[in-house]
Amino acid sequence: MxxxxxxxxxxxxxxxxxxxxxxxxxxxxxxxxxxxxxxxRLVIDAMGNFSPVVKQIRRGRKPDGVCLVVGSCARGFKDNSTSDIIYSSSSVKKVGDSEAQYFWEAFPAGSGPLDRTTYMFTYVSPQPGSPKLEELLEDFWDLMPEYQGVSLDNLEILRVIYGIFPTYRDSPLPAAFDRILQFGDASGIQSPVSFGGFGSLTRHLGRLSAGVYEAINGDFLDASSLSLLNPYMPNLSASWLFQRAMSAKKNSNVPPEFINELLHVNFQSMQKLGDPVLRPFLQDVIQFGALSKTLGLVMLTKPQIIPSIFKQVGIPVLLDWSSHFFMLGYYTFLSTYADPVIRSLLTAFPSKMKYEWKRYLEAWKYGSGLDYKL
Ligand SMILES: Cc1cc2nc3c(=O)[nH]c(=O)nc-3n(C[C@H](O)[C@H](O)[C@H](O)COP(=O)(O)OP(=O)(O)OC[C@H]3O[C@@H](n4cnc5c(N)ncnc54)[C@H](O)[C@@H]3O)c2cc1C
Structure with a gap:
C-alpha cells in the first residue's frame, strides 16, 4: 500500500x-x-482518538463512556483453533474504588500456530475512582489462565497490550473548521461497543474516499460541506445504549448478574433469529429490522428483565435512545423508498446540490446499516 x-x-x-x-x-x-x-487544500485528521484537533473541537470535554482493554499475545496455547468475540464468565466485581464487569475476547494470532491473543475489556463511565489499566492488568494475569485453561508458567508472553477507547454520544464528529475533516477514530465513527475502529474505517473507506474526491474536485471544502461526510447516523447513536447497559455502576440497584443475563437473552434471541440478525450485529452494523426483531423476542422470552434495563440505563438515556430508534426506522424507509427516486434525478442536479444529495443518500444507507451485505 x-x-x-x-x-x-x-x-x-x-x-x-x-x-x-x-x-x-x-x-x-x-x-x-x-x-x-x-x-x-484539505487536511484529513486521522490522528486517532487523541487527535489534538478533536481535543480542540470537543473543548477537552470528558468522554461519555470509555472502554478499557488489556491483554496479551502469548505462545504456548495447545488448544488454539477457536475464537471468542465476546465472553463473560463472572458478574460485576469490585475493582479499586469502583465496580467493573469484565468481558473477554480471544483468537489465534498470525505469528504462529501456538500463539494466541487474549483481551479483557470493560466499559466505564469516566470519573475519579474508575478502574485503572494497571488494576485491570493485575486481574488479567489472575483470570486469563482459568478462561483459557492454561497455566501462565507454560506461556511465553510475546506482547502485552492495553488501550483506552473514549466514546462520545455526539458522534460522528461534524467538521468544525473549513478544510479539515476527521477520519477514522478521530471522527468517532467506530462503534462504542466494540473497539473495532479498524473495521469501521474499512467499512466507510469507499464512501469517504469517493466523497473526499468530489469535495476536492468541486471545491466544497467549507465546514458544512465537509460535515456531510461525517453525518448523523442513527444506528451508531442507537448502539450507545448497549455500552451503557454493559457498564457496571457503583451503588447500582440491579443484581450483579444483570449484565450477563441481558447479554445471554439478547444473544440467545439473535441466534434464534439466525445469521441475518446475528452477523451484522457482530460486525457492528445495527439495522432496524434486526434490532426490532431482537428486542421483540427478548420482551417475549424474558419480560422480567425489562425493569432492570430501565434501572441500569435510566429513563433519560432510554428516551434519547427511542428517538434514535425512530430515526433508524425513518432512515431505513428513506433509503429503501426515497433513495431510488432521488438517485434517478441526481444527474440533472447542479454540482453542489448533487454533492449534497449524494451525501444524504449515503447517510440514509449507512445510518440504517443497509450498506451491509450478508
Ligand atoms: C489493543 C487494541 C485492539 C484493537 N483491536 C481491534 C480489532 O480487533 N478490530 C478493529 O477493527 N479495531 C481494533 N482496534 C482499533 C484500531 O486499532 C483503531 O480503530 C484504528 O487503528 C484507528 O485507526 P486511525 O488511523 O483512525 O487511528 P490510529 O491508528 O490511532 O492512528 C493515529 C495516528 O496519528 C498519529 N498522531 C497523533 N497525533 C499526531 C500529531 N500531532 N502529529 C502527527 N501524527 C499524530 C499517531 O501517532 C498514530 O500513528 C484495536 C485497538 C487496540 C489499541
Missing part, C-alpha cells in the same frame, strides 16, 4: 508530528514540530 501511495506521487514524512494547522481562504497550512511547513 505504501509503495502504491508513493508510486502515485504521495510523500510520507515518517516520525514527524503536526504542531499547528492554520486555515486560510484558499489553503490550510500545517506546521510540523520539526520545522517543516506543508500547505494543502
Amino acid at each position: 505504501k509503495k502504491r501511495f508513493i508510486s502515485l506521487g504521495g510523500v510520507i514524512f515518517e516520525g514527524c508530528s503536526v504542531s499547528s494547522i492554520s486555515i486560510y481562504e484558499d489553503a490550510s497550512v500545517l506546521k510540523l514540530s520539526e520545522g517543516n511547513i506543508l500547505s494543502s
Whole structure:
C-alpha cells in the first residue's frame, strides 16, 4: 500500500508530528514540530482518538463512556483453533474504588500456530475512582489462565497490550473548521461497543474516499460541506445504549448478574433469529429490522428483565435512545423508498446540490446499516 501511495506521487514524512494547522481562504497550512511547513487544500485528521484537533473541537470535554482493554499475545496455547468475540464468565466485581464487569475476547494470532491473543475489556463511565489499566492488568494475569485453561508458567508472553477507547454520544464528529475533516477514530465513527475502529474505517473507506474526491474536485471544502461526510447516523447513536447497559455502576440497584443475563437473552434471541440478525450485529452494523426483531423476542422470552434495563440505563438515556430508534426506522424507509427516486434525478442536479444529495443518500444507507451485505 505504501509503495502504491508513493508510486502515485504521495510523500510520507515518517516520525514527524503536526504542531499547528492554520486555515486560510484558499489553503490550510500545517506546521510540523520539526520545522517543516506543508500547505494543502484539505487536511484529513486521522490522528486517532487523541487527535489534538478533536481535543480542540470537543473543548477537552470528558468522554461519555470509555472502554478499557488489556491483554496479551502469548505462545504456548495447545488448544488454539477457536475464537471468542465476546465472553463473560463472572458478574460485576469490585475493582479499586469502583465496580467493573469484565468481558473477554480471544483468537489465534498470525505469528504462529501456538500463539494466541487474549483481551479483557470493560466499559466505564469516566470519573475519579474508575478502574485503572494497571488494576485491570493485575486481574488479567489472575483470570486469563482459568478462561483459557492454561497455566501462565507454560506461556511465553510475546506482547502485552492495553488501550483506552473514549466514546462520545455526539458522534460522528461534524467538521468544525473549513478544510479539515476527521477520519477514522478521530471522527468517532467506530462503534462504542466494540473497539473495532479498524473495521469501521474499512467499512466507510469507499464512501469517504469517493466523497473526499468530489469535495476536492468541486471545491466544497467549507465546514458544512465537509460535515456531510461525517453525518448523523442513527444506528451508531442507537448502539450507545448497549455500552451503557454493559457498564457496571457503583451503588447500582440491579443484581450483579444483570449484565450477563441481558447479554445471554439478547444473544440467545439473535441466534434464534439466525445469521441475518446475528452477523451484522457482530460486525457492528445495527439495522432496524434486526434490532426490532431482537428486542421483540427478548420482551417475549424474558419480560422480567425489562425493569432492570430501565434501572441500569435510566429513563433519560432510554428516551434519547427511542428517538434514535425512530430515526433508524425513518432512515431505513428513506433509503429503501426515497433513495431510488432521488438517485434517478441526481444527474440533472447542479454540482453542489448533487454533492449534497449524494451525501444524504449515503447517510440514509449507512445510518440504517443497509450498506451491509450478508
Ligand atoms: C489493543 C487494541 C485492539 C484493537 N483491536 C481491534 C480489532 O480487533 N478490530 C478493529 O477493527 N479495531 C481494533 N482496534 C482499533 C484500531 O486499532 C483503531 O480503530 C484504528 O487503528 C484507528 O485507526 P486511525 O488511523 O483512525 O487511528 P490510529 O491508528 O490511532 O492512528 C493515529 C495516528 O496519528 C498519529 N498522531 C497523533 N497525533 C499526531 C500529531 N500531532 N502529529 C502527527 N501524527 C499524530 C499517531 O501517532 C498514530 O500513528 C484495536 C485497538 C487496540 C489499541
